Amino acid sequence: MxxxxxxxxxxxxxxxxxxxxxxxxxxxxxxxxxxxxxxxxxxxxxxxxxxxxxxxxxxxxxxxxxxxxxxxxxxxxxxxxxxxxxxxAPRRTAILRAEVGGSSRGQVLAANVDVVAVVVGLHPEPNIGRIERFLALAWESGARPVVVLTKADLVGDADSVAEDVATAAPGADVLVCSATTGEGLEAVRSLLDGNATMALLGTSGAGKSSLVNALAGVELLDVQAIREDGKGRHTSVRRELILLPRGGVVIDTPGLRGLGLQEAGEGLAAAFPDVAALAAQCRFKDCAHVTEPGCAVQEALEEGALSVRRYESWVKLQREAAYMTRRADNRRQLEARKAWIQAKDYRRDSEPRP
Ligand SMILES: Nc1nc2c(ncn2[C@@H]2O[C@H](COP(=O)(O)OP(=O)(O)OP(=O)(O)O)[C@@H](O)[C@H]2O)c(=O)[nH]1
Ligand SMILES: [Mg+2]
Ligand SMILES: [Zn+2]
The missing domain is CATH 2.40.50.140 (Nucleic acid-binding proteins)
Structure with missing residues (x-):
């Protein structure tokens, strides 16, 4: 090679x-x-x-x-x-997003990725629920998920925000950096050791392209012209793979709007290992964790061992994942029916005519 x-x-x-x-x-x-x-x-x-x-x-x-x-x-x-x-070639890992408004078959956002960095600007204040949603997607890919909190130069309490984010991101490292000052970039760069490939996911305006430019040391990608209006503008319009001068590959992506979870079962469990562990202790195997007796999730909520915010975030993503799975099942049924009709037509056509 x-x-x-x-x-x-x-x-x-x-x-x-x-x-x-x-x-x-x-x-x-x-x-x-x-x-x-x-x-x-x-x-x-x-x-x-x-x-x-x-x-x-x-x-x-x-x-x-x-x-x-x-x-x-x-x-x-x-x-x-x-x-x-x-x-x-067969994909080692794949980041999948459910098709926006279309079929339930996921769109492949990027393939053969070693690290999925969920990029989040520290200003305006990060939305934890959204980070959890990105993390579920990242876990499903099969790659290593990390959270990169950027724009550290704009806030005074970056480390305490990082601690909050870390509680919502069990199993994932949380890094703090600034593309503007270069603070914390070495730790981000070391994610690329051994010619690894890192994909950046995040909303528009999070600072993904700025981070790639800072890692590369050259202005390779367009960055939002107007700073900090808080709204997404979708400056990057396509996914792009960049070979960094010092080794390693970064995949920049446009800010994700609709972020469906593709049959999310496993990614969701990986993003919420705390809730999954509790759910395994419920008295009933099919516990819905709402009003069932002996529900370990509800008990943890009452004792404050599980935060209400995290519980609600999990319930919401769980529902969404169940919906996606149902939709995928319906699609499979439809396709099976279509294949059956085609096969029937074929049989009819190939029968000897009288
Ligand atoms: N102060 C400061 N501003 C930053 C930093 N990183 C990015 N920005 C600004 O944030 C805005 C958005 O940055 P982009 O890199 O274009 O964001 P993006 O995630 O690529 O956005 P899309 O391409 O639309 O998905 C720009 O105006 C940048 O100048 C940083 O570390 N510090
Ligand atoms: Mg961009
Ligand atoms: Zn339960």
């Missing part, structure tokens, strides 16, 4: 997978995707590539097969100078 590809985060199993594909193919990593045209970084630099017939067929069968930022792909060059993505 070349040093260039290693710096891009290529791991041995993925390299082996790509090398075993038949044909004269070149490995690369997807930087961004724009309406079916992708920019892919290879060891010889970036190229623009479209999808092969096989990839198009895979997408038709499952939209999640669409190559996305962070994917490792195999490229073929054609005599007419076209380049196509022939195959997408």
């Amino acid at each position: 070349s040093a260039e590809l290693q710096a891009l985060g290529l791991d041995a199993p993925t390299a082996d997978h790509l090398a075993a594909l038949p044909g004269e193919l070149v490995p690369g990593r997807v930087v961004r995707v724009d309406k079916g045209l992708s920019t892919v970084l290879t060891e010889d630099g970036p190229v623009r590539a479209t999808w092969s017939g096989a990839v198009l067929a895979a997408i038709a069968a499952d939209p999640q097969a669409t190559p996305c930022t962070g994917d490792w792909v195999a490229l073929r060059s054609w005599p007419d100078d076209r380049i196509t993505v022939e195959a997408v």
